[in-house]
Amino acid sequence: MSESANNPGAQRPGGRTARNREAVLDAVFAELGETGYAGLTMENVARRAGVHVTTVYRRWRTVEGLVVDLLTRLGTTELPFPDAGSLADDLRDFARSIVTLYVENATIRALIETVVAAATKNPRASDALHAFFADRNRRAAVIVEHAVGRGELPSTTDGVELIAALAAPIYYRMLVSRRPIDIPLADRAANATYIAALSGAFDGGA
Amino acid sequence: MSESANNPGAQRPGGRTARNREAVLDAVFAELGETGYAGLTMENVARRAGVHVTTVYRRWRTVEGLVVDLLTRLGTTELPFPDAGSLADDLRDFARSIVTLYVENATIRALIETVVAAATKNPRASDALHAFFADRNRRAAVIVEHAVGRGELPSTTDGVELIAALAAPIYYRMLVSRRPIDIPLADRAANATYIAALSGAFDGGA
Known part of the structure; x- marks a missing residue:
């Protein structure tokens, strides 16, 4: 597994990738608070973060990937x-x-x-x-x-x-x-x- | 605190009181599984157990009382x-x-x-x-x-x-x-x- 797969969004610190990661993980936390884990979807996270859902799928692949990255x-x-x-x-x-x-x-x-x-x-x-x-x-x-x-x-x-x-x-x-x-x-x-x-x-x- | 308050429904083992306790606690467990803690009410527990809600209030007083007794x-x-x-x-x-x-x-x-x-x-x-x-x-x-x-x-x-x-x-x-x-x-x-x-x-x- 490549470094970027282990640490999604870590390339280009301070750039758009890093900003997207912050926005997406902020959205994950907000969604968790509102709907709980059962209601967490890639689509809702992307919408709240203001990024394309394909970006979320490409970097984090699954809902578990999002939560693990947030925990990390x-x-x-x-x-x-x-x-x-x-x-x-x-x-x-x-x-x-x-x-x-x-x-x-x-x-x-x-x-x-x-x-x-x-x-x-x-x-x-x-x-x-x-x-x-x-x-x-x-x-x-x-x-x-x-x-x-x-x-x-x-x-x-x-x-x-x-x-x-x-x-x-x-x-x-x-x-x-x-x-x-x-x-x-x-x-x-x-x-x-x-x-x-x-x-x-x-x-x-x- | 009296013995019966510590151990609701323990008087008259094998009698109606003990049977009611079993039915009520079975109902608490079933309700927990279906609706979770947030949805647990004295009324729903009483209805499911087939006992008067006043009986549930008198013996267990609160929802916490029911869950503690079930845990016990x-x-x-x-x-x-x-x-x-x-x-x-x-x-x-x-x-x-x-x-x-x-x-x-x-x-x-x-x-x-x-x-x-x-x-x-x-x-x-x-x-x-x-x-x-x-x-x-x-x-x-x-x-x-x-x-x-x-x-x-x-x-x-x-x-x-x-x-x-x-x-x-x-x-x-x-x-x-x-x-x-x-x-x-x-x-x-x-x-x-x-x-x-x-x-x-x-x-x-x-």
Whole structure:
């Protein structure tokens, strides 16, 4: 898959392509808020964005493609992966950045909640959510790779599962037990994950 | 709060009250599936159940009351809290029972997913979900109390947060990263939580 297929509209930053991408993704978010995932269509997104529908089909191909790109734009631009030189610090900083993102950015929180809700009924939304978090956790696992490189963790550590365990209590409280998320929650999740990781709880074997 | 208020319709088991409760809760589940949380009304539930609407108002008072009682009926009857004599075993058995419940019982999984989805848009559904998991995790914390009693954990351990940390990776995978849940996931969550707990990661202070 070419670079442009992985990152639709990224060529010619600042040009018409980039502006179209912004307009289309803004339209996706607005449509999600008004009609929900079930009512999201390429045609309505194109009309709202003021671009030809063929442009939307060519760049994003499917509705899932649009939502994944929206998740990517909102998620990755706001959540850098820390590299402070120690696993304990990196896990704490990453967990805190997740909490801070959702506390401070109601738009991103609404997007995630919308897609989580849609995913319970709609396989396309489920696939989009799965793809987003699979990619996100795989990239965040660089934190674990750094720790392995420093000799803090065995090379057999499953970085994706460690990152999932770190994030899980935050999403659980936000979406399931429905209590306010806060920095103490992030710090406890980071500490628990750090201790468990040092003891080999995320050793994936081989 | 009286026992009957905590457990509506539980008096006279096997009698008309118990039968009415079953019919009403069956109707709640059917209505949820057809119209979703937003369309759930006391009147439609009563009509479908074939009981007087005043009976529904008197026993459950609100739509949230109906959903919490449905969650309670489905959740607590199927998920006993283990007491095997060791914290490691109890955490593993409890995590496995959560996975098994959702894998084997599509009805319960659909109910939880429906209310999680509704909670992202509807404060009443959010309150119902919060109340259900607050009660559930508080009761499951008996596992931690037993461990404290055996001297396995300090008495300052926050049992509710420990149970939330145990369950979180399962709900995260089921609802957020949208991958199949399985016994290895349960075992890893249990092992990680156990190790972290022994190191004081869930020490609530005081």
